[in-house]
Amino acid sequence: MAELFYVLLQIGIFVLISPLVSGVIKKVKAMTQKRKGAPVLQLYFDLTKLLKKQAVISDKASWIFKASPYVVFSTAIAASLLIPVTTFVVPGRFSGDIIMLVYLLALGRFFMTLSGLDTGSTFGGMGSSREVMISSLMEPSILVSVFTMGLIAKSTSVYDIMEMMQSGNVSLTHPVFIMIFLALLIITLAETSRIPVDDPATHLELTMVHEAMILEYSGRHLALMELGASIKQLVFITLIVNIFLPHDQLITYTGAMGIILSIAIYILKVVGFSVLMALAEVSTVKFRLFSVPNLAALSFMLSFLGFLQYFVFGR
Amino acid sequence: MTIKYLFQISIGLYVIAGFSAVILSKWHKISNTASNILCMAASVFGIAASIDQLISAQGPVILWKINSSIPLMNFTMTVDNVSSFFILMLSILVFPVSLYSIGYLSHYYGKRNVGLFNTLYSVFILSMILVFTASNTIFFFIAWEIMSVVSYFLVVFESEVEENRRAGTLYIIMTHLGAALMLIGFMIMYSFTNSFALNSDSALIPEFYRNIIFLLLVIGFGTKAGVVPLHIWLPYAHPAAPSNVSALMSGIMIKTAVYGILRFIMIYLGVQNTWWGILILVIGISSALIGVVYAFVENNIKKLLAFSSIENIGIIFIGLGICFIAISTKNETVAALALLASLFHAFNHTIFKGSLFLGAGSIHFSTHTKDMDQLGGLIKKIPIAALFILGGSLSISALVPFNGFIGEWLILQSIFAGIQPGNAGINILFILTVTALALAGALAAGTFIKFFGITFLGLPRSSHASEAQPIPMVMNAASGMLVLLCLVIGIFPAPFIQLISHAAFEITGVSVAVNFKGSFLLTAFPLSVSGNVISPFSSLIIFLLSILAVLLIIRFIGGKYAEKKYGTWDCGFEGLNSRMQYTATGFSKPVKIVFRMLFRPSRDLKITGDDTYHPESMEYIMTTESIFEKYIYDPVLKFTERSSGVIRRKLQTGSIHLYLIYMFAAILAAMLYNRLF
Incomplete structure (x- = not known):
């Protein structure tokens, strides 16, 4: 029973909170540009509207095109289960670790890039081709970062890593954590199609990557693609805030009160981090496509130095 | 005792299959069907016998013994757990490949000597069984040479094509260079032990010569495995061979090298120096990376798969390298885990690469081209083959819930267990290995996105693709059963890993605990290694349940599904055509530019006509070179x-x-x- 509760809580939080994150980022960006901006809850309205709309499907498309939104959405859901929002309700551990998380997200990406190629559109192929390059170059830094965190916690489970960070046995300001944090921040910007790697707000052929792949989608398929992408974004944000800013050790309540308090703090952290991401986004410009390898290299060097710091130079 | 008979029946049936193909060779269809059905039967016995041997805790089984009067020439065929594991891989692959051949070879009927082909095919399989069971170096070498020569004949079977002859020549030269070095290694062994038997005492060989033998054998076996920089024959020979033979070559023949390394270096010589492991690891890393980058930019479907084999053999070598290093630093658990991971990946690669080569053969059978830039939109013409190739692609890209992921996970876990405070150099090497695996894995996924996406999706790029022929049912069934096996292993990995761990146990003597336990939903059929648990089954269940739930919710909010068919956005031009889509070359261009030091691309743009904005014709040639x-x-x-x-x-x-x-x-x-x- 506790397991079922855990699954429903995780999924519920991720599905309900993730559009909020996109809304907050958009609102903060608008405010920095002295615009009023769309309401914070705009994505919720968009999604419900899209679900009610008729879907327009290309006559060149195959079943891959229709299946992809479901695959993208459910891999994001399956991935979200591997990152506990709170350590209060985890009954054992969900059977999956941080390596599985990386490969689950890769499954969603596989289908998303295929759907870009499916309609025979010029833009779709362009987006897919660029996405493959960017994600391939980011992969080493993701794996090295999570590996290093896992090695410190002596486990590849996210839950164990969170417990280690909460335990007070490690200093949260240790250089290794700062470096891995920065590496994961760059990864998050790249994986969630944000500036400086991609620009979510434009449909200009020179710049678009993620938008190019989902250009042909409409109706409920588009809604699922958007929701899947925002859940994936929340997965990365949760990973960062729950690992580098642990809060469960501060709560003295147990039972239902503890859970509610923990989730409330979690949501505050997520919103706070979204504001930070929005500020990071407005303070940079989009890179040229072939400057992205430099960014990937920077991220990799940070994670690699983090590893060296902890395992080679000693702690 | 029954195990012995099962193996003997299996070998006997292969011999009969070979002879029947020749005897019936006048009637192409009958000869082809009969010999392939016999091979399938033989492989069933092979599977049964090798599983039986792996499960039963008994020692090596002697299949066949010839005592000759010539000194040192006593030939024995022995099957122990390591041999059975490799025979199991071979037999699992031979069954579908033979089934496939029944349909695939039909395009040779009346044109070529199908009987001869099938005889060579049976001899090829037999020679690999001999390689896996030979118990002295001379016998091993003879079997190895038969394997090389017969596979050469199979590579050049379509010998009227100039390209195939060149590929064959390159192959036979490279493989003999390797074999020559191997022979020198064997001779050095003999000069110290005075025996060709594999159970002779390797302690008699001095340290210095041991290192020499190691180097000679690594180069010798590495040539057959196709590791970088000895790989140059592989991307020519595998595509030149008929697809059923490519599946066998890529699926199992290159793994005879892995067997050789296990048998001669790990079991016979024993690992003493850490640099041995480091060398193997570095070879593995470079093969994995260079193989996958070349695979990514390749447009010929079979060459792409061949380069991907180089990548995968690299991953297998990475596992072996970690195992070697762990043995030499006395870290038995890590060694056992790494070896298990490496063998498991070899097993998986046999299955998914087999299915992909069969699929590539089906594409060629149906469209008569291997060039991706001529293909496109095939998912509508050959939907079943498309489904199976998609499955194979997901599996080779190491995605959940297929077996490729489990292999990758095990290798990563063995590295995870191997990084321990203290040994700085090894730790840095191991984290760089993780980097290489991550990059190779992501690029492999990209490679197969390109392979599937360009070949099957979008619009047909030529008449080859738009006039694709239907594929015989047996061919689809053959690749389908391999993909199904990939999925089953991916969801329920534990029994298969336990089976393979019997082979690994024989080498390292340490058993790695792989546990089954757990309750419904969250921890069903978990796989746990040193405390880290994954359960692909649970993820799959969550995955399916969330699709179901979202369908219900959408139905609730959005009402009944309604769709409208409309053309793809064509930028306002009159109608979309296939030239507007991304080509295979275009798709891989960003990666080609990022890794340009490996290709040295050069471009040549010719514009005729005086007007820069309205040229009469444009010619763009992009060439790359193999460094x-x-x-x-x-x-x-x-x-x-x-x-x-x-x-x-x-x-x-x-x-x-x-x-x-x-x-x-x-x-x-x-x-x-x-x-x-």
Whole structure:
């Protein structure tokens, strides 16, 4: 029973909170540009509207095109289960670790890039081709970062890593954590199609990557693609805030009160981090496509130095 | 005792299959069907026997023994757990490949000697069984040579194509260079132990020679495995062979090298020096990375798969390297885990690469082209083949819930367990291995996105694709059963890993605990290694349940599904055509630019017509070069050519008197040598 509760809580939080994150980022960006901006809850309205709309499907498309939104959405859901929002309700551990998380997200990406190629559109192929390059170059830094965190916690489970960070046995300001944090921040910007790697707000052929792949989608398929992408974004944000800013050790309540308090703090952290991401986004410009390898290299060097710091130079 | 008979029946059936193909060769269809059904039956016995041997805790089984009067020439076929594991891989692959051949070879009927082909095919399988069971080095070497030569004949089976003959020649030269070095290694072994038997005492070999033997064997076996930089034959030979043979070559033949390394280096010589492991690991890393980058930019479907084999053999070598390092640093658990991971990946690669090569053969069968830029939109013409190739692609890209992921996870876990405070150099090497695996894995996924996306999706790029022929049912069934096996292993990995761990146990003597336990939903059928647990089954359940739930919710909010068919956005031009889509070349261009040091791409743009904005015609040629061939092999080749020219002019003048002097001098030298030393 506790397991079922855990699954429903995780999924519920991720599905309900993730559009909020996109809304907050958009609102903060608008405010920095002295615009009023769309309401914070705009994505919720968009999604419900899209679900009610008729879907327009290309006559060149195959079943891959229709299946992809479901695959993208459910891999994001399956991935979200591997990152506990709170350590209060985890009954054992969900059977999956941080390596599985990386490969689950890769499954969603596989289908998303295929759907870009499916309609025979010029833009779709362009987006897919660029996405493959960017994600391939980011992969080493993701794996090295999570590996290093896992090695410190002596486990590849996210839950164990969170417990280690909460335990007070490690200093949260240790250089290794700062470096891995920065590496994961760059990864998050790249994986969630944000500036400086991609620009979510434009449909200009020179710049678009993620938008190019989902250009042909409409109706409920588009809604699922958007929701899947925002859940994936929340997965990365949760990973960062729950690992580098642990809060469960501060709560003295147990039972239902503890859970509610923990989730409330979690949501505050997520919103706070979204504001930070929005500020990071407005303070940079989009890179040229072939400057992205430099960014990937920077991220990799940070994670690699983090590893060296902890395992080679000693702690 | 029954195990012995099962193996013997299996081998006997292969022999009968070979003969029946020749005897019936007048009637192509009958001969083809009969010999392939016999091979399938043989493989069933092979599977049963090898699983039986792996499960039963008994020692090696002697299948066949010839005691000859020539000293040192006692041939024995012995099957132990390691041999059974490799025979199991072979048999699992032979069953679908033979089934596939029944349909695939139909395009040779009346044109080629199908009987001869099937005989060679059976001999090829038999030679691999001999390689896996030979218990002394001479017998092993003979089997190895039969395997090389027979596979050469199979590579050049379509010998009227100039390209195939060239590929075959390159293959036979490279494989013999490797074999020659291997033979030198075996001779050095004999000179110290005075025995060709594999159970002789390797402690008699001094340290220095042990290192020499190691290097010779690594180069020898590495050539067969196709590791970088010895890989240059592989991307030519595998595509040249008919697809059923490519599946066998890529699926199992290159793994005879892995067997050789296990048998001769790990079991016989024993691992002593850490640098052995480091060398193997570095070879593995470079093969994985270079293989996958070349695979990514390749447009020929079979060449792409061949390069991907180089990548995967690299991953297998990475596992072996970690195992070697762990043995030499006395870290038994990590060694056992790494070896298990490596063998498991080899097993998986046999299955998914087999299915992909069969799928590539089906594409070629249906469209008569291997060039991706001629294909496109095939998912509508050959939907079943498309489904199975998609499955194979997901599996090779190491995605959940297929077996490729489990293999990758095990290798990562063995590295995870291997990084321990203290040994800085090894730790840095291991984290770089993680980096390499991550990059290779992501690029492999990209490669197969390109493979599937360009070939099957979008619009047909030529008449080859738009007029694709249907594929016989047996061919689809063959690749389908392999994909199904990939999925089953991916969801329920534990029993398969336990089976393979019997083989790994025999080598390392340490058993790695792989547990089954757990309750419904969250921890069903988990796989746990040193405390880290994954459960692909649970993820799959969550995955399916969330699709179901979202369908219900959408139905609730959005009402009944309604769709409208409309054309793809064509930028306002009149109608979309296939030239507007991304090509295979275009798709891989960003990666080609990022890794340009490996390709040295050069472009050539020719514009005719005086108007820059309205040219009459444009010609764009993009060429890449293979740096290995240009900077390593070509200079060696040129040197050999030049020096042999000098020798021919100066020494082999054609004068018989001179030759007589040479012979006399040689005899004199031999006599002097005997006298003096």
